[in-house]
Amino acid sequence: MKLFLILFLIASASFGAPLVLEKGKDFYELGLHLELFEDPSGKLSIDEVEGKEFYPSREKVPNFGFSGSAFWGRVTVLNKIKKRDWFLSYNYVNQDYVTFFKKVGGKWVFEEMGDSKKFSERKYKIRSF
Secondary structure, eight states: OEEEEEEOOOOOOOSSEEEETTTTOOOOOGGGGGGEEETTSSSOOOHHTTOOOEEEEESEEEEEEOOSSSSEEEEEESSSSOOOOOOEEEEOOTEEEEEEEEETTTTTOOOOOOOTSSGGOOOOOOOOO
């Protein structure tokens, strides 16, 4: 069973090449903007991972193969156009567990997804996460 978690930050902090949202552009691939961390235990919390050293993704579409590890990714998004509604989509629909984290008012909020979660329990009724 593979577990993938993504830590989503909207901040001015720089972890790597930030993703800059541009006027007139509606789709972005995050791969080369991600920084990654592998948790072989799969047990670390968001607070424990936050202080870890991540490495930059070198792939447009990172592939972790089959692993029991949890893979964490983080991306900094700079919204220069002030569009408020954006969807972050993860399109590998066979993923067992996916958790998206976002820091709001200094606290982590999250959305759990994955093919192990009932479709009826999803916030957004779409195939991708």
